[in-house]
Amino acid sequence: FEGATTISAERLGATTEGTGSYTTGAVTIGKGEQKLKDIPQSVSVMTRKQMDDQNTTKLSEVVKRTPGLTATKSPGPGMFIFSRGFEIGTLQYDGVGLARNTYALGSYLTENMAIYDRVETLRGPAALLQGANSPGGTMNLVRKRGQQAPTVTITAKAGSWDHYGTQVDAGGPLNTEGTLRGRFVADYDTTNSFVDYAGSWNQTVYAAVDYDFTPDTTVGVGISNQKGHTRHNFMSLPRYANGNDIGLPRSTFVGASWNRSVNNQTQVFADLEHRFNDDWKLKAAVIAMDEHNDATYQATWDTIPNPGDTGNVRYVDWVTDFNTKSRGVDVYVNGKFEGLGLQQELVLGANYSKLTTNDLWARAATDGADIFNIDHNRVQRDKNQLFNAGNATKSWYDIRQKGIYGTWRVKVLDPLTLIVGARTSWYDYSYTDQGGARGVYDDPTQSTTQSSGHVTPYAGLVYALNDQWSAYASYADAFEPQTNLTTSGSMLKPIEGQNYELGIKGELADGRLNTSFAIFRYDQENRGVQDLQGGKACGGWYCSVAAGKVRSQGFEATLSGEVLPGLQLVSSYTYNTTKFLKDDTYEGKIFSTWTPKHLLKVWGDYQLPGDWQKVSVGAGVTAQSSTESYDRNFSVPGNALWDSRVAYKINQEFTVAANLNNMFDKKYYIPAYNANWGSNYYGDPRNVMFTMTYTPQF
Numbered sequence: 001f002e003g004a005t006t007i008s009a010e011r012l013g014a015t016t017e018g019t020g021s022y023t024t025g026a027v028t029i030g031k032g033e034q035k036l037k038d039i040p041q042s043v044s045v046m047t048r049k050q051m052d053d054q055n056t057t058k059l060s061e062v063v064k065r066t067p068g069l070t071a072t073k074s075p076g077p078g079m080f081i082f083s084r085g086f087e088i089g090t091l092q093y094d095g096v097g098l099a100r101n102t103y104a105l106g107s108y109l110t111e112n113m114a115i116y117d118r119v120e121t122l123r124g125p126a127a128l129l130q131g132a133n134s135p136g137g138t139m140n141l142v143r144k145r146g147q148q149a150p151t152v153t154i155t156a157k158a159g160s161w162d163h164y165g166t167q168v169d170a171g172g173p174l175n176t177e178g179t180l181r182g183r184f185v186a187d188y189d190t191t192n193s194f195v196d197y198a199g200s201w202n203q204t205v206y207a208a209v210d211y212d213f214t215p216d217t218t219v220g221v222g223i224s225n226q227k228g229h230t231r232h233n234f235m236s237l238p239r240y241a242n243g244n245d246i247g248l249p250r251s252t253f254v255g256a257s258w259n260r261s262v263n264n265q266t267q268v269f270a271d272l273e274h275r276f277n278d279d280w281k282l283k284a285a286v287i288a289m290d291e292h293n294d295a296t297y298q299a300t301w302d303t304i305p306n307p308g309d310t311g312n313v314r315y316v317d318w319v320t321d322f323n324t325k326s327r328g329v330d331v332y333v334n335g336k337f338e339g340l341g342l343q344q345e346l347v348l349g350a351n352y353s354k355l356t357t358n359d360l361w362a363r364a365a366t367d368g369a370d371i372f373n374i375d376h377n378r379v380q381r382d383k384n385q386l387f388n389a390g391n392a393t394k395s396w397y398d399i400r401q402k403g404i405y406g407t408w409r410v411k412v413l414d415p416l417t418l419i420v421g422a423r424t425s426w427y428d429y430s431y432t433d434q435g436g437a438r439g440v441y442d443d444p445t446q447s448t449t450q451s452s453g454h455v456t457p458y459a460g461l462v463y464a465l466n467d468q469w470s471a472y473a474s475y476a477d478a479f480e481p482q483t484n485l486t487t488s489g490s491m492l493k494p495i496e497g498q499n500y501e502l503g504i505k506g507e508l509a510d511g512r513l514n515t516s517f518a519i520f521r522y523d524q525e526n527r528g529v530q531d532l533q534g535g536k537a538c539g540g541w542y543c544s545v546a547a548g549k550v551r552s553q554g555f556e557a558t559l560s561g562e563v564l565p566g567l568q569l570v571s572s573y574t575y576n577t578t579k580f581l582k583d584d585t586y587e588g589k590i591f592s593t594w595t596p597k598h599l600l601k602v603w604g605d606y607q608l609p610g611d612w613q614k615v616s617v618g619a620g621v622t623a624q625s626s627t628e629s630y631d632r633n634f635s636v637p638g639n640a641l642w643d644s645r646v647a648y649k650i651n652q653e654f655t656v657a658a659n660l661n662n663m664f665d666k667k668y669y670i671p672a673y674n675a676n677w678g679s680n681y682y683g684d685p686r687n688v689m690f691t692m693t694y695t696p697q698f
Contacts, residue, residue, distance in 0.1 A: 016047035016118045017144065022568040022605075023047065023514045023561035028095060029120040029140040030129070031347045031407075032281075032334040036514050037505035040419060040460030040472035042068070042123040044558055050570060051113055053605050053618055053645060055157075055659045055689050057165075057189070059111040062139075064622060065601060067558050067572030068123045072594045072671040073681045075235045076295060076320075077200075077228075077261055078108040083123045084522060085552040085578035085592030086136030090126075093141050094271065096287045096328040097130035099355045102397050108293050108322075110263055112226055114167055114187040115206040117144045123556075124520060125478035125499045127456040130351070131403045131425035135478040135497050135522065143269075145220065146171045146181025146210055150698050159689035161199075163191035179212040183222075193233075194685050196253040197376060200230040216275040228263040231255070234318070235299040237680035238371060240307060243634025246371070250667065250682045254371070256298035258380045265291040280335030289326040295319070298378060300369050303676040311371035319383040320361040328353045332405075345409040347421075350402070357397040364390025391437040398430040407458070415465070419474075421458040427451040427481055447483045449491050454479055469506045475499065482526075484544035487534035492546045497524040513561035521553040529584045549581035550591045569604040586632075593628040594671040596638060600624070605645065618645035631674035639668040641683070655693045662686045 014026040014033050024045045026033040036043055044067045046056070056062055060079050063071045069088075071079045080101060081088040089101040091109075100109055113119075119141055126134040150172030157165035171183035183206070190201040208222030233253055239246060271285035295318065302313040332349025362383040369375070386392065407421035427450065434444040460474035480495040503518035527548030534543050554576035563569045575598060578591035603620030607613060623640035642664055647657035665686040672680060 014118075014142075015145075016045070016049065017147070019047065020049055020568075021047060021512065021561060022050045022570045023512070024118065025511050027120045028142065029092070029122050029138070031095065031283075031332050031349060032345075035507060035511075036516070037470045037507045038417070038462060040462050040474035040503075041476070041501060042503070042516065042518050042520070042556060042558075044068075044121050044123075044560065044572070046119045046121075048117055049568070050603070051116075053568075053647075054603060054620075054643070055645075055691065057113055059109050059113065059141075062113060062119050065570075065603065066119070066121050066139075067601060068556055068574045068576070068599065069121065070595055070599065070624070070671070072673075073236075074108070075299075076108065076293075077230045077232045077263075078110055080594075081109065081139075082592060082595055083121075083136035084520065084554070084576055085595045086522075088136050088138060089133050090130050091139050091141060092130070093267070093287050093289075093328075094143055094269065094285055095140060095283075096269075096285050096330045097138070097351065097353055098287065098289060098326045098328045099133075099353060099399055099401075100326075102324070102355060102357065102399070108263060108291070110202075110226075110228060111141065112187060112202060112204040114169070114204055115143055115185050115224055117142050124501060124522070125456075125476040125497065127425075127478040128405055128407070128421050128423050128458045128476065130353075131401050131423060131456075132427045132451065132454075132494075133480050135480065135499075135524070143208065143222065144169075144171070144183050144185065144206075145208060146173070146183045148173065148178060148181070152696055154694045156692050157189075157689055159191075160687035161192040161194060163189075163687075163689065165189040174209070180209065181211075182209045183207070194250055194682075194687075195233045196251050197255065197257060197259070198231050198233050198253060200228060200232075202226070202228040218273050219270070220272075221270045222268075224267045226263070226265045228261075230261040230263075231259050232261050232295075232297070233681075234259065234261075234295070234297040235301075235316075236682075238300060238303055238313060239634065239675040239680060241303040241305050241675060243629065243675050244307065245669075245680070246304065248371070250685060252374075253376065254298070254300045254374055255376065256378055256380065257376050259297040261293070261295040261297070263291070263293050265289065276335070279337065280333070282331075282333045284331040285329070287326075287328045289324075291322075291324045291326070293320070293322040293324075296380065300371060300374070301365055301676060304371065311369075311373070312367075313369045313371050314365045314367055315369045315378065316363060316365045317381050317386055318361065318363050319386055320359075321383075322357065322359045324355065324357045326353070326355045343411040345407075347405075347407045349406070350404045352402040353400070355397060355399045357395070359395045359397075360392070362386035362390070362392035387436065388439040391435065392441075393436070394434040394441070396430075396432045398428075398432075400428045402426050415463055417462045417464075419458075419460040419462070423456050423458075425451065425454045425456065425479075427454070429481060429483070431483075449481045449483045451479070451481045451494055454494065465504075468508055469504065471504045472502070474501045476501075482528050482544075482546075484528035485538050486545060487531060487537055487543045492528050492544055493526055495524055495526045495528075495546075497522055509562060513559070513563060515557075515559040517555070517557045519555045521551065523581075524548075524550040527583070529582075532584065548583045550578065550583075551581050552576065552578045552591070563604075566607040566609060567604060568606075569602075571602040571604075572600070574599040589632065590628055593630055593632060596624040596627050598623075598625040598638075603643070614649040616645075616647045616649075618647075619643065627671045629672040629674055633675060634672075636669050636672050639666055639683075641666055641668075652697055653695055655695075657691045657693075659689045659691070660686070661688070 405423035528544040605618035
């Protein structure tokens with residue numbers, strides 16, 4: 001448009017689609033757009049190119065391939081995500097934070113990556129952005145949007161265990177002026193499993209439009225729906241009582257033929273961006289997410305006393321019905337200006353989130369299971385039968401948070417930039433539980449906590465060594481409200497943590513390559529521990545005192561982008577220790593049992609030169625050291641998993657590729673819970689996926 005605000009290359013640099021790169025020119029996780037080397041914290045990006053090359057289709061696979069992140073499976077099909085020893089319980093969707101890990105029986109973070117352009121990950125406290133419960137960091141899932149030019153991609157997949165998938169992805173201008181742009185994605189996937197009886201199908205549909213109401217004002221709206229149906233190996237394999245591996249085959253299924261889990265998630269979002277001029281803009285975004293998860297399944301419970309003993313354990317039948325409504329709003333203004341002869345940037349914003357649930361589960365155990373000869377055809381029992389035979393719980397979460405935040409960047413000297421910021425948060429948490437047994441419910445019990453006007457400061461220094469390299473130091477606060485009671489009947493004050501980080505970052509090869517090295521230490525205090533001197537005055541048990549301390553520290557190195565002509569590489573190494581500094585039970589022991597001390601992730605893809613330029617080959621490894629079980633009774637060995645890829649570009653429209661995962665068929669377990677339930681999930685054996693992509697030329 002004539003006279004319209006200039007759309008800068010930096011603003012467009014955040015989008016990764018079509019760049020063919022494993023890095024990006026800018027990220028949006030800190031509000032506005034910033035280069036990686038200008039952020040005094042550890043931030044990485046998984047681009048669309050990397051996701052496509054590694055056939056990354058699920059959020060769990062993103063976590064597996066993101067620097068510094070680890071995950072363990074929930075009892076169901078989802079997972080728990082950890083960064084630097086602390087759970088990532090809040091995810092951002094286009095910068096709007098939503099609490100996601102609240103289910104007592106496990107997380108259902110099963111997002112399909114087909115609708116996202118990139119995933120930006122911040123490691124270290126994210127309280128400045130999203131308030132309470134963010135000591136480990138956050139992930140920002142950024143959706144695909146309509147492009148300036150028409151684009152269509154049709155993908156077909158086939159692989160191991162009767163795994164098939166199809167996808168249509170189309171977008172572009174919807175009017176001749178290009179002021180109205182749309183995007184549509186439809187993805188369907190069905191597969192069996194290396195585990196007997198197990199399998200799933202998933203369907204995702206996404207539609208979004210963006211409209212330039214004026215040359216400087218753009219409004220976007222969209223909707224997505226994801227449906228999934230899984231026959232899952234719930235809670236998986238037990239161990240011997242001493243923690244030793246029973247040694248069951250990877251194909252062992254402990255469930256029944258009627259096991260099933262159903263997920264239905266709908267998101268509606270809208271955002272507005274107004275560009276006052278080239279330096280100042282306002283952005284407002286809202287999101288509403290409704291999610292329903294229900295499951296009916298058989299699992300096994302108990303350990304086997306000793307090797308050589310019979311495999312007698314108990315069957316446990318479950319029914320779960322979880323319903324969640326999440327709402328989020330984020331509004332901010334940011335801009336650049338010059339004052340007192342200094343270049344400055346300012347971000348001022350406010351956000352709000354609400355999560356409410358209506359959950360039910362019922363459970364009953366039955367003797368007579370033989371872990372070496374599971375009966376997969378037992379009679380299914382409904383929730384009323386389970387309640388009458390065992391117990392059940394109704395529960396309701398109500399979690400609300402609001403806050404105002406701001407950051408100020410000022411170039412105090414030509415090479416030195418100071419960043420200061422703070423957030424003031426108001427947090428309200430309520431959990432109501434109505435348990436029952438043998439068909440009779442108890443009176444509801446409620447656990448609540450509040451935190452009003454809690455301030456979390458932030459400060460950083462970035463020193464530009466030259467045009468390519470910068471050194472930085474930063475300090476960040478985080479807090480976690482607690483529901484434990486003291487002997488006086490008051491609530492414990494929130495856990496508070498302080499993060500210190502030093503690092504160096506480089507933006508090389510005209511921005512085609514980013515690298516970083518960081519040293520970090522995060523100290524937590526005020527963790528609730530038992531008040532052994534106060535007697536059993538809290539519901540017949542010990543009250544709590546805010547005396548616990550925890551430390552997480554280590555270093556990490558990352559590199560992403562084009563290291564040589566035609567070679568895209570992403571690599572990271574993380575060394576991380578976590579420890580109880582003060583605790584009644586665990587002092588001196590590992591705090592985060594699922595966090596390995598050593599974590600290496602490397603993947604590269606090389607397009608051959610000359611006459612072979614239609615061929616690209618890729619390979620990589622994900623390796624980690626051992627972890628402890630959640631109950632600290634046994635260790636899970638580390639592993640190194642190798643993957644590879646070869647692709648051939650037939651012509652401008654057709655490309656075929658083959659991905660081979662776990663090339664050497666390593667037999668391994670993911671991080672575990674305990675010896676008698678939910679402890680042992682095997683990782684995927686060697687598997688292959690063939691992909692054909694058709695991109696018509698317009």
